[in-house]
Amino acid sequence: xxxxxxxxxxxxxxxxxxxxxxxxxxxxxxxxxxxxxxxxxxxxx
Amino acid sequence: xxxxxxxxxxxxxxxxxxxxxxxxxxxxxxxxxxxxxxxxxxxxxxxxxxxxxxxxxxxxxxxxxxxxxxxxxxxxxxxxxxxxxxxxxxxxxxxxxxxxxxxxxxxxxxxxxxxxxxxxxxxxxxxxxxxxxxxxxxxxxxxxxxxxxxxxxxxxxxxxxxxxxxxxxxxxxxxxxxxxxxxxxxxxxxxxxxxxxxxxxxxxxxxxxxxxxxxxxxxxxxxxxxxxxxxxxxxxxxxxxxxxxxxxxxxxxxxxxxxxxxxxxxxxxxxxxxxxxxxxxxxxxxxxxxxxxxxxxxxxxxxxxxxxxxxxxxxxxxxxxxxxxxxxxxxxxxxxxxxxxxxxxxxxxxxxxxxxxxxxxxxxxxxxxxxxxxxxxxxxxxxxxxxxxxxxxxxxxxxxxxxxxxxxxxxxxxxxxxxxxxxxxxxxxxxxxxxxxxxxxxxxxxxxxxxxxxxxxxxxxxxxxxxxxxxxxxxxxxxxxxxxxxxxxxxxxxxxxxxxxxxxxxxxxxxxxxxxxxxxxxxxxxxxxxxxxxxxxxxxxxxxxxxxxxxxxxxxxxxxxxxxxxxxxxxxxxxxxxxxxxxxxxxxxxxxxxxxxxxxxxxxxxxxxxxxxxxxxxxxxxxxxxxxxxxxxxxxxxxxxxxxxxxxxxxxxxxxxxxxxxxxxxxxxxxxxxxxxxxxxxxxxxxxxxxxxxxxxxxxxxxxxxxxxxxxxxxxxxxxxxxxxxxxxxxxxxxxxxxxxxxxxxxxxxxxxxxxxxxxxxxxxxxxxxxxxxxxxxxxx
Numbered sequence: 001x002x003x004x005x006x007x008x009x010x011x012x013x014x015x016x017x018x019x020x021x022x023x024x025x026x027x028x029x030x031x032x033x034x035x036x037x038x039x040x041x042x043x044x045x
Numbered sequence: 046x047x048x049x050x051x052x053x054x055x056x057x058x059x060x061x062x063x064x065x066x067x068x069x070x071x072x073x074x075x076x077x078x079x080x081x082x083x084x085x086x087x088x089x090x091x092x093x094x095x096x097x098x099x100x101x102x103x104x105x106x107x108x109x110x111x112x113x114x115x116x117x118x119x120x121x122x123x124x125x126x127x128x129x130x131x132x133x134x135x136x137x138x139x140x141x142x143x144x145x146x147x148x149x150x151x152x153x154x155x156x157x158x159x160x161x162x163x164x165x166x167x168x169x170x171x172x173x174x175x176x177x178x179x180x181x182x183x184x185x186x187x188x189x190x191x192x193x194x195x196x197x198x199x200x201x202x203x204x205x206x207x208x209x210x211x212x213x214x215x216x217x218x219x220x221x222x223x224x225x226x227x228x229x230x231x232x233x234x235x236x237x238x239x240x241x242x243x244x245x246x247x248x249x250x251x252x253x254x255x256x257x258x259x260x261x262x263x264x265x266x267x268x269x270x271x272x273x274x275x276x277x278x279x280x281x282x283x284x285x286x287x288x289x290x291x292x293x294x295x296x297x298x299x300x301x302x303x304x305x306x307x308x309x310x311x312x313x314x315x316x317x318x319x320x321x322x323x324x325x326x327x328x329x330x331x332x333x334x335x336x337x338x339x340x341x342x343x344x345x346x347x348x349x350x351x352x353x354x355x356x357x358x359x360x361x362x363x364x365x366x367x368x369x370x371x372x373x374x375x376x377x378x379x380x381x382x383x384x385x386x387x388x389x390x391x392x393x394x395x396x397x398x399x400x401x402x403x404x405x406x407x408x409x410x411x412x413x414x415x416x417x418x419x420x421x422x423x424x425x426x427x428x429x430x431x432x433x434x435x436x437x438x439x440x441x442x443x444x445x446x447x448x449x450x451x452x453x454x455x456x457x458x459x460x461x462x463x464x465x466x467x468x469x470x471x472x473x474x475x476x477x478x479x480x481x482x483x484x485x486x487x488x489x490x491x492x493x494x495x496x497x498x499x500x501x502x503x504x505x506x507x508x509x510x511x512x513x514x515x516x517x518x519x520x521x522x523x524x525x526x527x528x529x530x531x532x533x534x535x536x537x538x539x540x541x542x543x544x545x546x547x548x549x550x551x552x553x554x555x556x557x558x559x560x561x562x563x564x565x566x567x568x569x570x571x572x573x574x575x576x577x578x579x580x581x582x583x584x585x586x587x588x589x590x591x592x593x594x595x596x597x598x599x600x601x602x603x604x605x606x607x608x609x610x611x612x613x614x615x616x617x618x619x620x621x622x623x624x625x626x627x628x629x630x631x632x633x634x635x636x637x638x639x640x641x642x643x644x645x646x647x648x649x650x651x652x653x654x655x656x657x658x659x660x661x662x663x664x665x666x667x668x669x670x671x672x673x674x675x676x677x678x679x680x681x682x683x684x685x686x687x688x689x690x691x692x693x694x695x696x697x698x699x700x701x702x703x704x705x706x707x708x709x710x711x712x713x714x715x716x717x718x719x720x721x722x723x724x725x726x727x728x729x730x731x732x733x734x735x736x737x738x739x740x741x742x743x744x745x746x747x748x749x750x751x752x753x754x755x756x757x758x759x760x761x762x763x764x765x766x767x768x769x770x771x772x773x774x775x776x777x778x779x780x781x782x783x784x785x786x787x788x789x790x791x792x793x794x795x796x797x798x799x800x801x802x803x804x805x806x807x808x809x810x811x812x813x814x815x816x817x818x819x820x821x822x823x824x825x826x
Contacts, residue, residue, distance in 0.1 A: 005503035012509060016695050023688045 174220030287433025299331030517694025
């Protein structure tokens with residue numbers, strides 16, 4: 001695997017980890033958060 | 046003579062209000078008190094419910110409730126006459142309440158104890174439903190909350206900070222008509238004000254409907270919390286040649302009164318200054334006593350003051366405002382009685398006092414308290430309000446209503462309007478936008494693919510980017526225009542005020558299904574998304590109706606399922622895509638009706654709650670609000686696409702590309718995904734859906750419905766689906782997708798509203814019904 005492939009893969013893995021972490025944290029705090037028309041403060045702050 | 050016998054256009058006066066419990070209290074709180082003048086406007090197309098005009102606004106109620114109200118055609122002179130203020134009309138100088146400068150007395154005699162300058166201030170924004178609270182909240186905080194023209198758009202507290210004042214927090218409470226615990230929103234709002242102890246209250250009052258709005262104002266004043274009254278829609282009142290003498294009203298009420306127009310952002314800065322002042326200096330309402338010794342012999346006055354003396358110590362211990370507690374004890378509010386912890390002897394003494402008052406006043410306890418408040422309001426408005434001519438908005442509403450709620454035109458109009466909404470979304474405007482979007486996404490995928498090839502990216506990473514992420518997220522993203530379009534039209538129905546008419550027109554039909562007309566709103570919002578629709582059910586005043594509506598909303602096909610329908614319709618039914626879509630929506634509605642009939646006869650026996658609702662004037666939605674809503678919907682959808690669908694796409698790609706030894710697979714059926722799905726597949730075998738890829742897609746749909754399409758896109762790649770499935774099997778799949786478990790966000794919301802057991806019940810019930818209906822499709826077709 002060349003360097004550019006490793007870089008791109010790292011980027012995807014980091015994005016996956018960050019998005020996943022934020023999604024799980026948000027769902028724990030406020031179930032349903034981020035869904036269509038969710039009215040929570042988090043989504044509308 | 047009872048109210049249901051009144052002829053259209055005829056005016057009469059209420060003699061007695063029958064019934065009992067919370068509904069009767071609610072009717073009284075809405076101004077249906079003995080002596081009140083009302084006019085019958087119309088009956089709904091099916092003869093029930095009816096619309097009456099009382100205290101200058103339109104109210105709906107069913108024939109069954111109308112039969113409990115007796116009326117007389119002539120106003121009856123009441124002994125004791127009407128309450129009058131002693132003050133001379135000409136002596137009202139500006140009272141300057143809630144203002145600094147020479148109006149503010151900080152001398153030791155004034156006993157002013159200002160809060161520290163750095164203390165956090167909390168303002169409760171309270172008012173009737175549909176009086177502009179959320180508009181004012183947005184102006185105060187710069188927030189982007191959705192504003193509707195339907196009673197009860199706000200269903201939970203929303204917090205924000207007043208612009209330019211980081212230490213001042215404002216809480217937008219759900220709209221309420223009184224502090225009586227009738228709906229769950231009223232309980233929520235009352236509990237917030239009583240238990241959370243906001244520093245001050247901003248009471249927003251609709252100036253065009255002032256009598257009914259002041260009813261809540263008086264109850265808020267009884268709480269003894271610093272308060273400022275914001276007279277909203279003053280521009281509309283003055284445009285119709287009405288006005289309010291602000292100085293007089295401020296002097297008579299004993300709280301600062303600020304005229305504003307929340308929509309035009311007029312008077313809001315002045316309101317903020319007053320609010321900050323009364324909060325900081327803890328300036329409480331100067332008047333909390335609305336009974337009068339001369340009012341009908343002073344029976345109510347003596348009763349209330351006797352109870353206030355009797356319960357003073359209990360109120361101090363329970364930290365409850367004394368005047369508020371006395372009124373609620375007379376009204377028979379058990380929540381207040383329990384909180385005070387009265388002894389048996391005290392309870393009996395209070396009961397004797399109340400019975401004595403009822404005999405002297407000639408009214409029962411609830412009616413006497415409501416009458417006392419409306420007497421005071423009438424005295425205030427007689428002195429301070431110059432009534433407008435019938436407003437242009439109201440004339441326009443009456444004209445529109447002749448068609449939209451007319452006897453022969455209401456139902457056809459409803460069908461045409463809803464049909465038009467779906468046609469514009471799925472056949473005309475939405476599809477045109479979708480094609481544009483598709484072209485853009487295809488172009489972007491192509492240049493990305495070329496770039497990855499040029500940079501010599503490893504095949505596995507190349508596949509992850511193009512087959513996994515682009516294919517997954519892109520397949521869903523293309524439906525953004527359709528979803529935004531449908532939400533746009535649904536919000537237009539709500540913002541214009543038509544949604545309330547739909548509830549009025551469809552009440553009788555829904556009652557046969559065991560629901561109330563008000564349930565139509567959550568059900569219609571369910572066509573957009575189940576999460577807000579479940580939350581919108583909070584406006585329903587009965588727990589039975591609320592539960593039943595929540596169980597039924599997931600049968601309404603939400604916008605997240607549109608990608609699934611569109612994906613398969615394009616492949617299998619290109620000539621009849623519209624028809625297939627429409628049939629799915631109708632199947633959803635039909636199953637909803639059948640399930641509601643079953644629930645009505647099993648779990649939810651009994652009658653739906655009465656239909657007492659205000660019909661707002663039609664209004665043209667503001668372009669700013671519409672644009673804000675569109676942006677919110679687009680943002681929410683993009684957020685979902687780049688969070689849950691992005692994650693699901695990568696997980697699905699990984700599981701379909703690798704086996705349990707984390708080796709890349711040659712054939713997809715050796716993958717982790719294929720082996721896991723193989724366990725569940727036999728259940729779907731009778732439906733012709735035993736393919737592991739379909740099962741995987743359906744399971745992934747639990748996260749979000751859009752992922753069904755993204756997963757199918759990844760798993761089937763560019764394969765020709767028409768060679769793999771027959772149209773009948775695909776239609777069964779569509780029916781299954783329409784009816785099976787709601788997504789995790791909707792389940793979480795149902796769990797929050799009804800608890801875990803009901804949430805599990807919804808999942809199980811819907812999966813079973815979906816399987817049976819899909820099987821029926823296979824058998825019939």
